[in-house]
Amino acid sequence: MDKVILDEKKKILLDFINSKEYHPLKFKEIANILQVPRDEKQDLREVLTSLQADGKIDQDTQGRYKLADANTKTGVFSGTQRGFGFVIIEGEDEDIFIPENATKGALHNDKVMVSIKDDRTGKRKEGEIIRILERSSSTIVGTFEKSKNYGFVIPDNQKFGKDIFIQKEHTKGAVNGHKVVVKITDYGGQDKNPEGKVIEILGHMNDPGVDIISVIMAYNLPMEFPDGVMNQVESVPDEISERDMAGRKDIRNLQTVTIDGEDAKDLDDAITISKDNNLYHLGVHIADVTNYVTENSPLDKEAVKRGTSVYLVDRVIPMLPHKLSNGICSLNAGTDRLALSCFMDIDDKGNVVGHEIAETVLRVDRRMTYTSVKKILEDNDEEERKQYEEFVPMFELMAELADILREKRRKRGSIDFDFPESKIRLDENGHPIEIKPYERNKATKIIEDFMLIANETVAEDFFWQEIPFVYRSHENPDSDKIKQLGIFINNFGYSIKIGQDEIHPKELQKLLLKIDNTPEEALISRLTLRSMKRAKYTSTSDGHFGLATKYYCHFTSPIRRYPDLQIHRIIKENLRGGLNEKRLKHYNKILPDVAMQASITERRADDAEREVDKLKKVEYMSDHIGETFEGVISGITNWGLYVELPNTVEGMVRVSEMMDDYYIYDEEHYTMMGEHTRKTYKLGEKVFVEVVAADKLLRTIDFAFVDEPEEDQ
Template sequence: MAKNKNKARGKVISGKVIKTRGGCGYLTPAEEFGMAGQVYIAGQHMKDAMSGDVATAELLPQPLWAKGPEAFITQVTERAFATVVGTLEITGQSGFLIPISRELKEDIYVPKNRLFGAKNGDKVRVEIKKYPKDGRLAEGAVAEIIARANDPEALVKSVLADNNIIEEFPAEVYKEINSSAWVYDEVNRLDLRNEHIITIDGAHSKDLDDAISLKILENGNYQLGVHIADVSFFVDNNSALDEEALRRGNSIYLINYVVPMLPKILSNNLCSLAENEDKFTLSCIMEIDKEGNVLNSSFSETIIRSSGRLVYDDVSDLIEYNLCNKGLEPHKEMIMEMARLAAVLRRKREGSGSIDFDLDEAEFEIDEKGIPVEVFPSERRTANRLIEEFMLCANKAVAEHFFWMNYPFIYRVHEKPSPEKIVELKSFLRGVGISLPLNEGNLHPTALNKVLDEAEKLGKLSLVNSVMVKAMQKAYYSPQCLGHYGLAFKHYCHFTSPIRRYADLFIHRVIKRSIKEGFSEQEMSSYFNKAALASQVISLTERKALQMERRVEKIMKARFMEQWIGCEAKGTISGVMSFGFFVRLENTVEGLVSVDSLYDDYYILDKNNYRLQGESTGKTYSLGDNVNIVVVGVDAASGEIDFKMA
C-alpha cells in the first residue's frame, strides 16, 4: 500500500522573508496562520528567496527545532525585487552590486558581459536574471547607469531611484503649462500692494510661499496677515499638472537637493513671492488681542508686493542682539512688534498644552564633490520660531473656520499616544527621576510639557525629548477632523505651503470656492471623494519622503565620520539594545557600541530600566549616560558607524 505523504508533512505557512548577510533568514507568518513571532530558516533551506520576498514554507518537526519554530522554504510566491539599485564594485573583469536598500543584505553578481559600460563606483540599477540558489549569489545585468562615481549628487540620485522617484515631469505637464493663458484679473482681488508685507526665509530658499504683515489696530489689538502663494490660480483641479502634484504629494528635500512637487517655473518663479513683484496670494487676516486670542479671521483672494526678502539669521540677530543691517532698517519696527506677538502666541499655545519637541536636527556643509566636510546641529532661532507661530495660528484659524462650514477638507491629524506607549514612557521617566500621572488612556499634553520642563532642570531635555517623540503617534492627513494631540488643537490643517504640499493646495481650492460660488451638490460629492483619496496618497508620500531624508542623512554622516576613524569623542547613550548601545555625539552623529566590544563583562539587557548590566561586576550602561568613545569603523554604503568605549 502506498504511504500517505501528507501525513508526514509539516504545517505549511506563508509570509514575508527577511534574509541575513550570513545567508539564513526569518519568515514572518501571515496573520491567518495564528503564529506569533518569526520562523527561522537555515541557509540551506532558503531555496532562491531574497529579503522582502513572500514565500510558502513547511515547518520542520518540533523535535528538530533548536530554539523556536524552524522551516524550509518550498516556493517563492511573490518577488520583492525585479531590479536593485546600488553601488557597483568591479573585481577583475566582473562586478558586484552593493544594494543601497537596507532590506537587502546580499550582493548581486554582475558578469563582465552584462556590465554594459558601467564602471567601478557607479550607481546603477541591475535587473536580476537569476535568483540566489545553493549558496550562489543572485546574478544580474546593468539596466541603467544612474550616476557616475564622480557625480557629486550620486548618492541622492541613487536613493531617489531606489524609491522609484522620477524627477522629470511628464511632457504632458510642460505642454499644459506652455499652453496656459492665465488671466491676471486684479479687479476681483483685494489689493494689498501698498501694505507693509515681508517674507522671512532661509538664505538659499527659492520657493517662497508665505509672506506676513502686522498692524496695531486703534483698539490696541494686532492685525496679523498671513499671505500664501495662490498656487491654485496656476494649477487647475484635475489637470495633468494637478494629477502629477497629487502623485508626488509633496516636495522632497535631501540635504542640498530638492525634488519639487511642482515644476520649477512655478515653484521658484511664478508662484514664489519674490521681493518687489506683484504676486497673487490667498490671505488669512486675523485680529488678535494682547492675550493671543484670535477674535476673528477672514480669507480673501489678494494681490501683494513684498517689500522685503529677509533672511532668518538677519532677523534673529535683530530680535536677539538688536543688530540691524541696512536691509532690515525699513522693517525694524514691524519686526519687533512681530516678535512680541509671536511670544504672546507661543505662551498661550504652551499654556494650552502644546508640546514643543525641540530636537537637534543636523545640517551639513557639502563641498563641490558632494562630500560632507562638516556636520552640526541646526539652530532654531527666534525668527524661525516667529514664522512657525504665525503659520500655526493661520493653519488653526483656517481649520476651525471650515470645520464649522462642514466643507470637504483635509485635516492634519495627530492622535494621542497609545496606553502601552505611555506605560513604557512612564517606566523610562521613573528611571531618570521624573514622575508622570497615572491616567495612561487620557493623558493631556500639558502633563508631557511639565515633564519636559522638569527634564530641562535636570539637564536631560535632549534625552527625554527623543524618548518622548518615539512614544508619539505618527501625524497624518485625514478628511475627518480628529484633532492634533501634540499641538493641543481641536482643529488643525496645513494651509501655508501649497508650493510644496498637496494638502495645502487642496485647501486653497476649498477656500476660494467658499469665497466665490460655493459647491454644487455634485461638486461637493466630488471634493469629498478627492479629500479621502488625497489624504491617503499624501500621508504615504510624506512618510516615504521622510524615510529618504533620514537615509541620505545617515549615509552622509557616515561619510563624514570616515575621516575620524581612530579619534576619541564625547557622547550620550541614546538607545540601549540587547546587542549594544547607541551613542549620540554633540554633532548629532550616532554610532553603535557593540556588546562584543565590551570585554570586561558579559552584559545583559535590563529592558525596564533602559540599560545594559554586567553579569559579574554589576557595571551599567544606561540611557542618557555621558560616555567617551573611539570611532572604530564606518560602512558608508549602509550608513553604519561603529564605536568602542575609550
C-alpha cells in the same frame, strides 16, 4: 473597474462566500452558481483577487475560496539584515514579528498575508507569512561585486536582507564598486537568493554625486518633469495681469514682509500685522498656486504623483517646476503677486475672535532672513536695526503676538519638540566638510507660530462649514508605548500620569519642560517622540494630539505640499460660490485617495532625506578615524551602545569589541553592566569615544570607549 463598482461587487461577493451553504468553492463553481457570463469572468477574478489582497478571503491547497481566518491579516513586510522581519498592519497598534524561517521569501515592503499565532512566546505577537500578495518593487539599487563566473548586488537598503545573484551575461559590464540598478527576474524563496540583471550603471560608489543619485533611484523620486508638464509651464506668464487681479482684495498698501532662510528661493508665505485696542490683526498670505495649477491638468497630475518637494543635502527635487516655485508663485519683494490670505483678529489671550479668508493681490516690501530678524530681536544689533528701521516696530509686534500664541498653545498642552536638525555643508565635490545642529531662533519660531494659527483657523472654519477637506491628523499614542516610556523615564527620576490607558499631551509637555537643559534632554525627547504615532493626512478631522487641537490642516505651503494645494482649490471654489452638490460629491469621492497618496509620498520623502543625511554623516566621520569626541549614550541594545555626538552624528560601540569585561544588557533598567567589574553604562551618560570605522556601504559608524582626554597644560 471603477473603484465604487469594485467596492460594491466585493461586498456582494464577500456576503456570498460568507454563506455556509457555498463554502468553500472553486472559481468555476462560484461563476456557475452566480451565473456570471463569459465576458464578465475576468471581472469576477479581479474582485476575488482584490478581496484576497484585502485579507478578507483565502485559498486552500486545492484552490478553493473561503473566508480568511480571523487570525489571517494583510500587511506590509518590513525586513531586516538578519533575515527576520515584521508585518505592519494598517490600523493595528502592534507589528507582527516574523522569524527568519517563516518569511516565505518575502522581501522588504512586499504586501503579504500573515497568519498570527494565538499564543505569545515573546513580548510581541508572532506570525508566519502564508502568501506574498504583491511585490514592492521590480528594481533595486545596490553595489555590484564581481565573482569569477557571476556577480551579485548588495542592496543599498539593508532591510532588503538578501544579495541579488547576477549571471555573467547580465552584468552589463559592471565592475566591483559600481552602483547599479537591477531588474529582478526571480524573487527567490525561503532558501534561495533573488536573481536579476543589471539594467543601468549609475557610476562608481566613490564618484562624486553617485551616492545621492543612488538614493534618488532607490526611492523612485522623479527627477525630470514630463514634456506635457513643461509644455503647460511654458504658457505660465512671468508677471500677473490686470485680469488676474479682478475681484481680489487689494492689500498692496499694507506693510508686508517675507521671512525665510538665506538660501530660500520659493518664498510662498508673507506676513502683515497691526494692533489697535488690544486686538492684533494678523495676515498670513500664501502664494496662490492653484491659479496656475488647475485640476487634472498635466501639472496637477504630476504634483499628485510627487506629493511633496524633497530636500536633500545638495539639491531640491521640487513638486512643481522652478518657473512656478521660484517665479510667479514666489512672493518676491517689489512685485505684484496673487495670494490666498487668512486675516485673523487675535485678542491678548491668543484667541482668534474673528477671521476672513480671501483671494488677494499683494506686494512684498522687504525680503527678510531669519538671521536678520534674529539680530534685530534677539541680539539687539544696532547696525541691523538701523538698516531695517522702518520694519523694526513690525518685528517687535510679531514677537509680542508670537509669545502670546505660544503661551496659549502651552496652556492647552501643545508639545514642542525642539530638536536640533542636522545642517550638513558639502564641498564642490559633494563631500561633507561640516556637520552641525541647525538651531531654531526667535525669528524661525515667530513664523512657525503664525503658520500654526493660520492652519488651525482654516481647518476649524471648513470643519464647521461641513465642506470636504484634507486635514492633518495625529492620533493619540499607543498606550503600551506610553507605559514603556513611563518605565524608562522612572530610571531618571521622572514620571507621567496615564489615565485609563490614555495620556493627555499636557503630561508629555510637562515632562519636556522638566528635562529642559538636562543631560538626558535629547534622549528623553527622542524617546517621547518615538512613542507617538506618525501624523498623516486624512479626509476627516481626527484631531492633532501633538498640537493638542481638534482642528488642523496644512494651508501654508502649496508650492511644496499637495494637500495645501488641494485645499486652496476647495477654499477658492467655496469663496466663488461654486461648491454645488456635484462638486461636493466629487471632492467627497477623491479626497480619501488624495490624503492617502500625500501621506505615502511624505513618508517616501522623509525616508530619502534621512538616508542621504546618514550617508553623508558616515562619509564625514570617515575623515575622522582615530579622533576622540565627547558624546551621550543615546540607545542601548543587546549588541551595543549608541552614542550621539553634539554635531548630531550617531555611532555604535559594539559589545563584541568591549574587551575590558563581559557586558550584559539589563533591559528593565536600560543599562549595560560588566559581569566582573560591575562597570555600568546608562542612557544619557556622557562618554568619550574614538572613531574606529565608518562603512559607507552598510551606513554604519563604529566607536570605541576611551578615557577622558587630558586637557593641554
